[in-house]
Amino acid sequence: MKRHLAALTVLLSGGALSAAPLENRFFTPYFDMGVSQGAYLPSSGDFFSGAHMNMNVGALAKITDKHSIFALYGLNFAGQAFRFQDTSEFDSKDLSHNFNFEYRWQVLDFLRLRPSAAYGMNYTRTAAGEIWGEGLYDSKSVGGGLAADYTFGMFDKDATLTANWIYRQIKFPNYTDIIREFQGTDSQAELAGGLKDQKLAEYGAMLSWNRIFARFRYNTINYDNERVVQSNGVYGAEKQKDSNIILSGGFSRNLWIFEASPELSYATHRSNQNFLLFQSVTDPSPVFAANFYDYNEMGIALPFFMNLTKKWALNLGLDWKRRSYSDREPRSGTNAFIAGEKQTNNFVIFTGGVRKKMNEVASMFLTYSQVVATSNNKFQRYLPTNYSGQSILLGFRLTY
Amino acid sequence: MRNKKLLLFALAAAFLAQPLRAENQFQSFGIQQAGKLLANPPLFFYEFQRNMESTFPLPPGKRFGVNTHLLGGIIIIPLPDVTSVFNFSAKVRVHPESKLAPGIPQVDLVGGYWNSALTSMVVDKNAKTTDTETKLSRAELGGNYGAVVFTSSLEPRVRLFWSYKFSRMNMDIGLSKPEVILGNSVSAFKSELTEHTVAAGLEHTYGENKRWILEGGYGVRNSLLSAKVSWYRKYLELGLNIYPESVFIMQPQLNLHFNF
Numbered sequence: 001m002k003r004h005l006a007a008l009t010v011l012l013s014g015g016a017l018s019a020a021p022l023e024n025r026f027f028t029p030y031f032d033m034g035v036s037q038g039a040y041l042p043s044s045g046d047f048f049s050g051a052h053m054n055m056n057v058g059a060l061a062k063i064t065d066k067h068s069i070f071a072l073y074g075l076n077f078a079g080q081a082f083r084f085q086d087t088s089e090f091d092s093k094d095l096s097h098n099f100n101f102e103y104r105w106q107v108l109d110f111l112r113l114r115p116s117a118a119y120g121m122n123y124t125r126t127a128a129g130e131i132w133g134e135g136l137y138d139s140k141s142v143g144g145g146l147a148a149d150y151t152f153g154m155f156d157k158d159a160t161l162t163a164n165w166i167y168r169q170i171k172f173p174n175y176t177d178i179i180r181e182f183q184g185t186d187s188q189a190e191l192a193g194g195l196k197d198q199k200l201a202e203y204g205a206m207l208s209w210n211r212i213f214a215r216f217r218y219n220t221i222n223y224d225n226e227r228v229v230q231s232n233g234v235y236g237a238e239k240q241k242d243s244n245i246i247l248s249g250g251f252s253r254n255l256w257i258f259e260a261s262p263e264l265s266y267a268t269h270r271s272n273q274n275f276l277l278f279q280s281v282t283d284p285s286p287v288f289a290a291n292f293y294d295y296n297e298m299g300i301a302l303p304f305f306m307n308l309t310k311k312w313a314l315n316l317g318l319d320w321k322r323r324s325y326s327d328r329e330p331r332s333g334t335n336a337f338i339a340g341e342k343q344t345n346n347f348v349i350f351t352g353g354v355r356k357k358m359n360e361v362a363s364m365f366l367t368y369s370q371v372v373a374t375s376n377n378k379f380q381r382y383l384p385t386n387y388s389g390q391s392i393l394l395g396f397r398l399t400y
Numbered sequence: 401m402r403n404k405k406l407l408l409f410a411l412a413a414a415f416l417a418q419p420l421r422a423e424n425q426f427q428s429f430g431i432q433q434a435g436k437l438l439a440n441p442p443l444f445f446y447e448f449q450r451n452m453e454s455t456f457p458l459p460p461g462k463r464f465g466v467n468t469h470l471l472g473g474i475i476i477i478p479l480p481d482v483t484s485v486f487n488f489s490a491k492v493r494v495h496p497e498s499k500l501a502p503g504i505p506q507v508d509l510v511g512g513y514w515n516s517a518l519t520s521m522v523v524d525k526n527a528k529t530t531d532t533e534t535k536l537s538r539a540e541l542g543g544n545y546g547a548v549v550f551t552s553s554l555e556p557r558v559r560l561f562w563s564y565k566f567s568r569m570n571m572d573i574g575l576s577k578p579e580v581i582l583g584n585s586v587s588a589f590k591s592e593l594t595e596h597t598v599a600a601g602l603e604h605t606y607g608e609n610k611r612w613i614l615e616g617g618y619g620v621r622n623s624l625l626s627a628k629v630s631w632y633r634k635y636l637e638l639g640l641n642i643y644p645e646s647v648f649i650m651q652p653q654l655n656l657h658f659n660f
Contacts, residue, residue, distance in 0.1 A: 031554075035642055037642060049649065396627075396629055
């Protein structure tokens, strides 16, 4: 469930679009790139290495003072790493390509409209090690959007209020439900294809002022074919519908030699989908769990830098994510629901390291992290829910 | 300096302060990586070709350039690799930036070739299947590539470049008798690999004949990711190639070039 939400987050992240430099010339390139390589040592299991790479390359073509076009290509690779519980395996990998085209129209001095079109491909490799392009969760998305930027003065500083709407049609060509194929006849097995295909609509608003921001997002995901499983263990006529509300806010400040950019977020996820707990593929009486996927999630990020010289800085950081399921009961080590409890996951990362600015546009960093993941769900045959781990990450960052 | 050493020592100590299961961990990691190599040997050797390929633009004002990959490798210190003897690349500028019209980028064409002469030193042409030891009976490794590079100035000291590159590599390695490697009987590795790579990067000039370059690329045919960070001087280039999905992820490089 979370895998495709993570993919959607990539598709939906419009931040880079508004980050392109605006200068008084016809053609302005945009470039942003980060590469990192880490070694990971979990509390149980083998150590592993993983790399991350993201690159955004774009160009702003200024046709007239009021009309411009922005094109952006984004490549994102997320390799092996420690994961938040209930999302994916340490060994899973994601590779995405996203193309965005945005027309920018300065309607009035204080109002700008930005209609856009987007196309994206997301490739995944689970721990099973599929070949790129044959991943179970591979997806392709196509869609468009409209954003409006309203600029106004507030306490002697400019503020911008952005409202946006986006729509995406997302196909998962390789996805299927193995249990349904196993249990069904050949003809029914074909019906398991396209189960994850979905349509997404999102409405959002963001206020930014004096390096402070507050953001609201609301989206709905309507599945084309997936139906809701009922308490009798049969899929009914009702189709799956999910929704998310995400509130976030933060600021960035420099004070003397210190830099800080704390962020807070709160999200709710709701789905009409239920869950059947099978003890085995041939389990004749699976346990029904209603509203299994609903949760509320809180996040805190506290990155902190201390500039020792113009080039060198020490960094410390704390990230904490807490997910509380509304109805889901945690499971025991033998995969049985524990009645009377609700599942809660905590994921905390402590980081410390050094950053060196190599020049005006680039920096490199060496970061040590300690991860502590705890949950009252003790069933972790497929995904670890209670673990700790350490990692060392070496990377480069470049932004123009 | 002392504080930095202490910090690095503390980080290393903290990371290694784990139960003594390192031997099994490294063995497991080694088997995983060996499996990657055996799963697709041409991809493993193609990384060496990627190391000798150069899609950096010619410096401003230069019309022609030649370069060769001297040292590369899989450990911290660059050493000669399979492409070191012999490889050669050439670049020619077909359009200086903004000559035809303001804003039109600099266009360079690049081509290169390599054929490993080192392999003949390890081949035993008289090897027989009855020999006690397994020997290399033949080893042919080589390849070529061509590329076009577009470069635009963002400001006087910063340039953005894009490139498209076509690469082809051939390998033909024969063993005197089959060997069982990780449960597979292997007697030869023979294959050709082609790749189309799209790349983009940023060049930052921070002094006379001193450049710092970061490039990221994606091979469309084989889903190959790559990144490269280089310190590019008048004649020498010290680089670090990063292949996120490779057997050897970080590979240092030393290259020699002459630009006219």
